[in-house]
Amino acid sequence: KQEVTQIPAALSVPEGENLVLNCSFTDSAIYNLQWFRQDPGKGLTSLLLIQSSQREQTSGRLNASLDKSSGRSTLYIAASQPGDSATYLCAVNGIKAAGNKLTFGGGTRVLVKP
């Protein structure tokens, strides 16, 4: 059974520092991995999707890497801003899971202090 773990569970940094969020998964047989952002009381917003054949994806200040063989992905957020404060979730789309069901990690709650 696929398990997804995110460490740390919470992170607090001063504005301007780079953020590094980690995600690990136990079964490397995946189609893709997605990073989501969740604001309090809101749904999830998809940030980046990395296909299993890709090593990284970039969007603005966000960069996500994928090392499928070791079961790891890292989300980098450059020059953090207070508006980046949110919970970040990673989710894998496993080959053994029917349909497009995602397995989510528990999330990393980020606070960027002005």
Added chain:
Amino acid sequence: GAGVSQSPSNKVTEKGKDVELRCDPISGHTALYWYRQSLGQGLEFLIYFQGNSAPDKSGLPSDRFSAERTGGSVSTLTIQRTQQEDSAVYLCASSLSVISRATNEKLFFGSGTQLSVL
């Protein structure tokens, strides 16, 4: 619509009552998913619908939970005889299609329904 719409945004009910949660997916999206997010837990898959195919109910936690999708669009998640452990945020998501895995389509989530069972 522009995004996935869920209603109500908040629902408070008494233990033993039935509740219905509604999801209106993005127009044209054929795949629809229900997830549950309990306090301190990750998102838990409940059920998904793909077009006219039989739904995948493998994530439903008990037979008190059921869902339907009428006309391939709006979906309703029903919880009968609610229990306190049903308290959670229920999130709905949709995507264009799951017919082709190669498309690696993103899921688009609604804002969720916060269910509180007293």
